[in-house]
Amino acid sequence: MASSRLKLSRIVALAAGTLMAALGAAQAGTPVKVTLDWAFQGPQAPFLLAAERGYFTAEGLDVTIDRGEGSGAVPPRVASGAYDIGFGDINPMIRFVAEKGVPLQAVAVLYDASPLSVIALKKAGVTAPKDLAGKRLAAPETDSGRQIFPAFAKAVGIDPAAVTWQTVSPQLRETMLVQGQVDAISGFLTTGILTLKAAGVKEQDMVVLRYRDYGVTLYSNALITSTAFARSKPEALAGFVRAVLKAHIEAVKDPDAAIAALKKRDPLIDPAIEKERMLLAFNELMLSPEAKANGLGGIDPARMQTALDILKATYGYAAALTPGDVFTDGFLPPKDARTLP
CATH class of the missing domain: 3.40.190.10 (Periplasmic binding protein-like II)
Structure with missing residues (x-):
């Protein structure tokens, strides 16, 4: 008899546990x-x-x-x-x-x-898109600004192959620009401008070439x-x-x-x-x-x-x-x- 009651209690407990799990899953969404x-x-x-x-x-x-x-x-x-x-x-x-x-x-x-931009520092001698020819740009391969750069280059009349890309991690992109290891970076202006400001660069010392200002209205x-x-x-x-x-x-x-x-x-x-x-x-x-x-x-x-x-x-x-x-x-x-x- 005691054994039957024990088995029954286990069945009830198992059923209750299953119900609670189902309710929890439902509540989780x-x-x-x-x-x-x-x-x-x-x-x-x-x-x-x-x-x-x-x-x-x-x-x-x-x-x-x-x-x-x-x-x-x-x-x-x-x-x-x-x-x-x-x-x-x-x-x-x-x-x-x-x-x-x-x-x-x-x-x-x-x-x-679109926030897509190329950002340079004035000390690198980049003041207009044509100045990017022969320059070194840094960005991750998956960066949208880098992927869409050929459209920007075509719009401003430069050969996309005229720039040299350096593939970097997202965390190093702005650092390399500040340190002068590259001449410019591509990316979202919301990321680039604020990350450079956080690194001590004044906004008046930046050159921000917005793709949309040159006809790439995406x-x-x-x-x-x-x-x-x-x-x-x-x-x-x-x-x-x-x-x-x-x-x-x-x-x-x-x-x-x-x-x-x-x-x-x-x-x-x-x-x-x-x-x-x-x-x-x-x-x-x-x-x-x-x-x-x-x-x-x-x-x-x-x-x-x-x-x-x-x-x-x-x-x-x-x-x-x-x-x-x-x-x-x-x-x-x-x-x-x-x-x-």
Whole structure:
């Protein structure tokens, strides 16, 4: 009899444990793995604000956010299935889709303007794009500015082969410029300018050649996913987009809260520098008149087609892409839920 009661108690305990595990899994939400484009810096802070304020949890998501190594690394990470969603420059994704035939799409474009730039110090003798010929430039191979440099070179009338590239880790790029080991660097102006300022370089001593000022008018950072994930978990994807857009809008309203969430993730950041970096990204890249008029996340199809034509002419791939091949607005919330202040 005692043996029967013991067996029954074990069965009950096992059933209870199984139920609790199932409830715990349900409460945890749908797992979503996200790769950013870069380190945890100011422009990435809204993702951490979304987690801090429970925006992901409210959408039934269990989100893991990892740092990146450049926008060029985002498409292969997502295409491989290692990550469900990426945040990075849309242009390397477009090239990846065109050349590899991998079905990736952007589901929200957060940066209406491009931050791609070449940054030099005046002491290197670079004051205009033509001065880059014969110079040494440093960047990671996956850096979006390096990958799109041929389009910039074509726009300003120099041979892309006229520069010598030195492949470096993200952490060493600005250091090498300051030390004079290279003449210029490519990358996002939000990273380069603020990292150089943190290293003691005055902004008036920098030369920032913005690609968009020379006719390379591209869109930039977007939320990128695979069509496989979009089809298998459409509700999770739509919820993630809602949470991220909401967090960016709230970060515009309350930048200090976003930087506080960032500091919890990386206690070694300089809050003042990262706040300045985030606001630079917002003011130069995100808060455009078009985005304010039409809501955060969308695109103008005609402008996107122009960008696609620029990339095709630059890289010479055979694929003739249309905006619908690289972007869908099907996961965006209504305009009133993504209206910028």
